[in-house]
Amino acid sequence: MQKKIDEHSTASLITNQPSLDRLVERLSNQPVLAFDLEADSLHHYTEKVCLIQVSTEDETWLVDPLAQVDVRLLAPIFADPSVKKVFHGADYDMRSLYRDFGIEVVNLFDTMIASQFLGESEFGLAAQLKKRYGVELDKRFQKADWSKRPFSTEMMEYAAKDTSLLIGLYRQLEGELKAKGRLAWVEEESELVARVRYSSREGEPMVVRFKGASRLKTRELAVLEELLKFRDEKARSADVPPFRVLGNDLLRELAEKQPRSMFELVGVQSLTPKQIDRYGKGILQAIVTGLATPPEKVPQLESSRRPVLDRNVEERVKRLKFWREKKAAQLGLGVGLVANNALLEALAEPGPVKLSLLKRWQHEAFGSEIEELLK
Structure with a gap:
């Protein structure tokens, strides 16, 4: 299936192995390729890559991993250091490619990072394409279920636009x-992003990755853990993301209020009658189980409080932050892009200045300034 994207290019949908074989051969001698992925994390319990977009200077293909094709045949192209791979906001894509197909990317250029290092205030792909090409991305499909087949014409157009102009954007x-x-700054940052990997957190307490859990009391943590287990079980059986069963704010409220009866559940305003009817008994049982958890079995969280710094170290951190503000303004960059707080605190530790903690570009751009400041 082929879809016209503009007067210069078309997008072909790859749904069988012979077509993918021909595509791999076609792509093998290209010096620069643009890629993007579409997934279904907002619609299914276990997310997966549902579409891989790839463009040359003037052609675009949409590879369907859910069809009978072996996507791993693209791995040598992704790993070829002589081929520049252009992504926009590549962190999620790197994790997903490795998780689903074992694919690793070498010679990555992330156009989102590039936009940030040029001091762009709006560095999303939609903003960049609108600013530089006058192209509007249809926001309707940002949260679409890409696991559904067949694709509509509009969905194919949206997917193709994500990469059809990406090489041109990269060159600009x-x-x-x-x-x-x-340029070397962005190449180093892109190289670091290319190394990120998906890691399963199976086996650890669910409250560990629950935002705001550290502010709860011990018994509330135990109840929250059981509520999270209950939600996860329901989400898995229904094949939907957990947030579609019960939202995080609601779970936090239940962990704090700990209702013990259906009557008390009705008093939780965030709970809808439908949710009470469907999940009420399970919620109450999870709360009872959580309250009965022995103290030694309550999940332990690392303290979210920042350690109290030595007075001398604190003074050095203040000086570094003041320097960072001026340096960021001078470079036209966000302060977090220049150096994050964790780096500044590590640099402020007693002893010789640990310039080895700096990235290559940071060392080159202002390593000597930091060394002089901390002497």
Whole structure:
């Protein structure tokens, strides 16, 4: 299936192995390729890659991993250091490619990072395409269920636009970065993103990755853990993301209020009658189980409080933050992009200045300033 994207290019949908074989051969001699992924994390319990978009300078293909094709045949192209792979906001894509197909990416260029290092205030792909090409991305499909088949014409157009202009965007950004002397900065940051991997957190307490759990009391934590287990079980059986069963704010409220009867559940305003009817008994049982958890079996969380710094160290951190503010303004970058707080605190520790903690570009751009400041 082929879909016209604009007057210069078409997007072909790859749904069988012979077509993918031909595509792999076609892509093998390309110096630059643009990629993007679409997944179904908002619609299913176990997320998966549902579409892989790839573009050359003037052609775009949409590879369907849910069809009878072996996507791993693309792995040598992704791993080829002589081929530049262009992504926008690649962190999630790197994790997903490795998780689903064991694919690793070498020679990555992340156009979102590039936009940030050029001081762009709006660095999302939609903002960049609108600013530089006047192209509007249809926001209706940002949260679409890409596991559904067949694709509509509009969905194919949306997917193709994510990569059809990405090489052109890359070339613009590369030129602007060279002019500012920052191309190596972005290449190093892109290289670091290319190394991120998906890691399963199976086996650890669910409250560990629940935002705000550290502010709960011990008994509330035990109840929250049981509520999370209950929600996860229901989400798995219904094949939906857990948040579609019960939201996080609601679970936090239940862990704090700990209702013990259906009457008390009705008093929880965040709970709908439908949720009470469907999950009420399970919620109450989870709360009872949580309240009965022995103290030694309550999940332990690392303290979210920042350690109290030595007065001298604290003073050095203040000086570094003041320097960072001025340096960020000078470079036209966000302060977090120049150096995050964890790095500043590590640099402020007593002893010789640990310049080895800096990335190569940071060392080159202002390593000597930091060393002089901390002497």
